[in-house]
Structure formats: C-alpha cells, structure tokens
Amino acid sequence: MAPILKVEDINVYYGSIHAVKGVSFEVNEGEIVTLIGANGAGKSTTLNTISGLLHSKTGSITFMDEHLSRFPCHKIVSKGLAMVPEGRRIFLQMTVQENLEMGAFTQGKAGIDADLDHVFSLFPRLEERRRQVAGTLSGGEQQMLAMGRALMSHPKLLMLDEPSMGLAPILVEQIFEIIQELHKAGTTILLVEQNAQAALSVADRGYVLETGRIVTSGTGHELLESPAIKKAYLGG
Amino acid sequence: MTFLNFLISGISLGSIYAIIALGYTMVYGIAKMLNFAHGDVIMVGAYICFYAVSRFSLPPLAGVVLAMLVCTVLGMLVERLAYKPLRAAPSLAVLITAIGVSYFLQNTALLLWSSNPKVFPSVVGNGKIEMFGGQLTISHVTIVTIAACVIIMLALTWFTGNTRMGKAMRACSEDKGAAQLMGINVNATISMTFAIGSGLAAIAGVLLCSAYPTLVPTTGSMPGIKAFTAAVFGGIGSIPGALLGGLLLGVIEIFAKAYISTQLSDAVVFAVLIVVLLVKPAGLLGKQIHEKV
Ligand SMILES: Nc1ncnc2c1ncn2[C@@H]1O[C@H](COP(=O)(O)OP(=O)(O)O)[C@@H](O)[C@H]1O
Ligand SMILES: [Mg+2]
Numbered sequence: 408m409a410p411i412l413k414v415e416d417i418n419v420y421y422g423s424i425h426a427v428k429g430v431s432f433e434v435n436e437g438e439i440v441t442l443i444g445a446n447g448a449g450k451s452t453t454l455n456t457i458s459g460l461l462h463s464k465t466g467s468i469t470f471m472d473e474h475l476s477r478f479p480c481h482k483i484v485s486k487g488l489a490m491v492p493e494g495r496r497i498f499l500q501m502t503v504q505e506n507l508e509m510g511a512f513t514q515g516k517a518g519i520d521a522d523l524d525h526v527f528s529l530f531p532r533l534e535e536r537r538r539q540v541a542g543t544l545s546g547g548e549q550q551m552l553a554m555g556r557a558l559m560s561h562p563k564l565l566m567l568d569e570p571s572m573g574l575a576p577i578l579v580e581q582i583f584e585i586i587q588e589l590h591k592a593g594t595t596i597l598l599v600e601q602n603a604q605a606a607l608s609v610a611d612r613g614y615v616l617e618t619g620r621i622v623t624s625g626t627g628h629e630l631l632e633s634p635a636i637k638k639a640y641l642g643g
Numbered sequence: 644m645t646f647l648n649f650l651i652s653g654i655s656l657g658s659i660y661a662i663i664a665l666g667y668t669m670v671y672g673i674a675k676m677l678n679f680a681h682g683d684v685i686m687v688g689a690y691i692c693f694y695a696v697s698r699f700s701l702p703p704l705a706g707v708v709l710a711m712l713v714c715t716v717l718g719m720l721v722e723r724l725a726y727k728p729l730r731a732a733p734s735l736a737v738l739i740t741a742i743g744v745s746y747f748l749q750n751t752a753l754l755l756w757s758s759n760p761k762v763f764p765s766v767v768g769n770g771k772i773e774m775f776g777g778q779l780t781i782s783h784v785t786i787v788t789i790a791a792c793v794i795i796m797l798a799l800t801w802f803t804g805n806t807r808m809g810k811a812m813r814a815c816s817e818d819k820g821a822a823q824l825m826g827i828n829v830n831a832t833i834s835m836t837f838a839i840g841s842g843l844a845a846i847a848g849v850l851l852c853s854a855y856p857t858l859v860p861t862t863g864s865m866p867g868i869k870a871f872t873a874a875v876f877g878g879i880g881s882i883p884g885a886l887l888g889g890l891l892l893g894v895i896e897i898f899a900k901a902y903i904s905t906q907l908s909d910a911v912v913f914a915v916l917i918v919v920l921l922v923k924p925a926g927l928l929g930k931q932i933h934e935k936v
Contacts, residue, residue: 459823460820480823481823481826484824484826492824496824498817498821501814509814509822556825560825
C-alpha cells in the first residue's frame, strides 16, 4: 500500500489567522481515511489546500508522485483528485444533468453517457430529476448531486467535506452506504466529518484535528475505542 | 401613426442599449464587477470604424469587423492590466479603477483624435422605407439595429446554453471556487467574457453613431450609463434581463422625450428605474436564490 496522497507540514493562513499548523498525514491507495475534529479545527481548510483553492506557506502535497503546488487549482481535477466541497456548492441555476456534465468538464465527450448512467445507478433519485434545476432539489438530493458531480471526473481519490451535514439520519445512513460502495469499487476516500461516530466506523484510519493541529491518529477502530476520543467527540 | 414612429425609434434605441447592457451584465455576472469603462470601449469602436471607412476607404463591413477586433483586444488588455491584479481586492477598489480606466480611454481618445466632432458615416447608408403614404418611416439603420440585437441575443443564448465555454461562464458566474474544482480555468473564462462584451460594444458603437452621427471622445459615456441602468433594470447578470431592460429603457426614453419633455426625459427614465428597484430589488428578471439545507 503506497501513499496516494502525502501531505507534509502544511501551514495555511487567512490573512493573520493561522488556520492549519504544520499538518502532515497520508492516505494510502484503497483506504478510507477520515479527518475529524470540532467546528473550526481546520478540516475544510486542509481539504481546500489539497484541492488548490488555498495555498500552504510551507511543506508539500504529493499526489501520485506529483507535487500539487506546481499546478493551478483547475489542473488538479484532471490528475484524479476530486472534492465534494462543504455546503455542496452545486450550480443551483443549472439542471441536474448540466451539473453532472460540469463534473466531466475535463473528460472527453465520448464516455459521458456511460458515466451519467453510472451516477444514476448510484443515485436513482437524480435520474428522475435530471432535467430539474438543481436549486429546486432537497438538501439530500443536492448532496447526492454534489457527489455524483465529483464522480463524473473518475477520481482516484475522492475528498468529501462533511457530506452528512444538515441531513436527516436516514439520509446520512444512505450517504455512508454509498461511500462504502464507492470504496469497494476501488476509489480511495478522504472523508472530513463532524459526525465522528459514523466516519470512524467506516474508516480504515483517522486523524483528529484540534485548532489546526493533528493531535491523535490511529485506525478507525482504535479511535472509536479511545476514551479521550469518546469523551471529546462521541458524546461520552 | 406618430405613436408607432416613436415606438419604433424607442425599440431601435433600446436595441443599442441592450447590446451595450449585455457587456455590463456578462462581466458583472462572471467577474462580479461593474466595468464602468465599458461605455468608452463603444467610443473606441466607433472611432476605429470611422477612420477605417472615411480615411482608409474600407468597406463598412470591414470597418465593423476591424472595430470589433480592436475592441476585443482592448477589452482583454484592460482586464489583464487593470482588473486582474485586483481579483482579491475590495470591490470599491475595483470600481474606482474602472472609473480610472474610463477616464484614461476618454483622454487617450482626446489626444489621438482631438475633441473636434467627427461626422460618422452611417454604415448602412441613409435609406429609409416609407409606409402608409409616408406617415410611417423606418430607416435602414433602425432595421439593421433591431436585427443585430435579435441575432446577438439568439447567438448568446445558444452560446451560453450549448458550448463548453458558455457553460464554463455560467458555472463561473455561480461559484468560481466550485468551477475551478470542475477544472474550469476561471481567469481564461473572465478574459473571454471581456472579449465578447467588448466585441459587442464595438457593434453598439457603430450602430449608435450610425443613428446619432456626432462622434466625440465622450460619446460612449451617456449611453454607457443608460445601458448600465438598463442592465440593473432588467436584473444585472441576466442576459434576457439586459434585452428587456434595454428595450424598455429605450422606449420609455423616446416616449418621455415625445410626450413629456426633452429636458426631463432622463429624469423620467431614472424615476422609473427607482420605482422598479423598490418593487423588485433584483431587477425585472433578476433572480434571488435562497440556499437549501
Ligand atoms: N474565509 C475565512 N476567513 C477567515 N478565517 C477563516 C475562513 N475560513 C475559515 N477560517 C478560520 O479558519 C479556522 C479553520 O476553519 P475551517 O477549516 O473551516 O474549520 P472546519 O472545517 O474544521 O470547521 C477557523 O478558525 C475559521 O474561523
Ligand atoms: Mg468545515
């Protein structure tokens, strides 16, 4: 198991706010790795830095043996790295199908129909609403669309930022089932969650972020059983 | 019959406003900035066409194409040199820069072409069609202007709905970060938007000066402000909004001139704008989107 993604000593600032402080971790091919931590710990900042929306002052990010900092943000997705951002950020004025096509922006036209079919088999609800404007979808459907859109680029590594945020428990369960399904099909996953219980139970490994620093790491099982983690993130 | 004459001149003037308003609205939609120099690009386009046709005796169509090329390059250059370095700056700084660019273009025009008014030769001649025994007259310029507006609107609607670049523009106008995550080059898309808007400004400049033939370095500023108003009126960021806003503004302006007072026509136009914005703050076709949880 070689690391597909290696993050080494990144420091990210918003002006004078030091949001991510010397974070290092890696994701091995075929794993589900989770970053957990309280609101404001720096999870989204970390993901946004990996995907090129933000930049680190130090260190390096290596994805499949390439240094990502050499590339502008819009070149990252064609390397096989896709992100489902926090708050979904689908294109609300476009239709479901147009959103999915935007996800395939860097792909040739040839495979699009097969890719759409693949996404629709994972999310049948999206197929029923394919001509509907995305802004009219429910929250859960929007999350499915955001995930489907990311999958259209055939990612080797899929990064998900709080996919369960604001969803009813039944939908959360459904989203986690899909994550496991994608994992079984060979996609490596980096999952950011506040819902630590759910995230750790599907993850091979996890890292705990606190105010911009990684304070603990271990296998999903170890973290679930750790008394300190239980106390801080799993409600006792 | 005079009513019909006024209506047609209103639609014709409104078509020019609509073409200019497209430039404002597209740039606003994608770069989220008001390019106040847009009106002056119109003036540059008109001068280029004027010199090409009157001094170098090029055929009018070649003059228009040349004006479009020059304005396209000018628009991209202005974006690259003046606005791109301010991508992360507060919007007030960008606005002030845009006003600066506007003065820069006007003064450069003054230096190059002097303040002496040029009499612009109509690119489609001065012919007209008379109907109902001369009661209704429609000039060729009017017909070409309205036709140009319709063609441009249809072409742009098709472009944004069906082409890769057009869809990239729509994505950028909604969420630049998400667009980059899709692999869209946002800088290239913004540059393309300025190119299209400025190319259209050249067409508007030629049509404007064909209908109102006095060309001076400040020719673009009043139509620029009116077209900006039209864009806000219709809902800034919306392409059909630019059309609707432009046409309404043109018709209201001509009717106000005809039936109320020539001096007060602009006041009437802006009063209508204020009323519309009070009732519909996002403009007639502007969308207010609410996020879902
Ligand atoms: N756009 C921003 N401007 C300034 N500070 C920010 C911005 N986004 C996040 N922060 C700050 O950076 C820290 C980390 O935020 P974030 O990465 O969003 O945390 P998380 O995703 O773990 O909730 C927080 O202290 C937050 O207030
Ligand atoms: Mg977050």
